[in-house]
Amino acid sequence: MPDGTYAPRQCNGFTQVCWCVDTDSGAAIEGTETQPDQGYLLDCTATEVHQPELPPDDLTLCQTDRWEAERANTRGAEEVFSPLCTAAGAYEPLQYHIEGYFTCVDFNGVEVSRHDSQVDCLTPCRRQAYYAETDNLFSGTSTFVPQCDENGAFSSVQCDAASRTCHCVGDNGEEIPNTKITTNNPELVTSTQLECDRYNPSVVRPNTAARLIFAQGMGVNSVLLPVASDSASTRLYSRTGRTAIGV
Incomplete structure (x- = not known):
């Protein structure tokens, strides 16, 4: 334009596809792109300029992905994958895709594995720890995070640094009564010191004659x-x- 601004209608000379733009920034106005060879019918002078809607600043990564997918799907285009988020805003470990398969994802929503049916992406201990950690991160809570062993099972002794306590748990992670102690060094407490095997009914003891x-x-x-x-x-x-x- 003579004043240095963008012409309200921009076209591809080869396909004759045209669209309207913001005359100040040159940004395309959503929903104004024409079909090939029909650009000459587009009147951009009567088109109200709409700046693209941005997601709220306080959304987590999962919530932002879901927000964008839901808006894309309402525009009638090809359906976009919309992730499942926890109440705190973290990615659910198991995601379902409209193509009919499931994926296990990590903290950032990156696919770890793909499956034809529902699976347990995490062991009970790791799942409980994941929800507790993400709740604490995104919601500012102080939920206890259980400790898991190298196989993903609940460690037989669980310690809480905040309360400086340790206790024994069963295979399901539930506290075994009368095993809790208070200590200034919870990180040094072992299951042997608490005699956790003695109180755990699932532990098979040797048959000593x-x-x-x-x-x-x-x-x-x-x-x-x-x-x-x-x-x-x-x-x-x-x-x-x-x-x-x-x-």
Whole structure:
């Protein structure tokens, strides 16, 4: 234009596709692009300039992706993937796609694996830790984050640095009663110190046999307990001069 601004209508000379622009910035006005060879019908002088709508500043990355996808889908174009977000705004570990498949994603929404059906992307411990960490990050909460072992299972001893306490948990991560202690160094507490295996009913303990030691005559003898049969019991208790010492 003579004043140095953009002409309100811009066209591709080869395809004859035209669109309206903001005369100050030259930015294309959404929804004004014509079909090929129909650009001459476009009247940009009567077109109201609309600046592109931007997402709110306080959205998380997942919420921003979802916001943009929902607006793109309302414009009637080809459907765009809209991610699932947690209540705090993090990406849900499992995402469903309109093409009919599922993906496991990381904290940034990047695909880790793809599946034909629903799967558990995280172990129960890692899933609980993920939700707690993202809630604390995005919502400013102080939710306890469980510790998981290298296989993703709940560590048998769980410690909270904020409250300076440690306690034992079962395989499901639930606290075992009467195991909580207070300590100034929770990071140094081990399951052995708390005897977590002793309180965990799921721990298989070795079947150690007890032995009864007794004196008989001039010597000391022993027998495994419990006595396996009536005959063995009869032989044990009918021995002359027997004196039980202990187990």
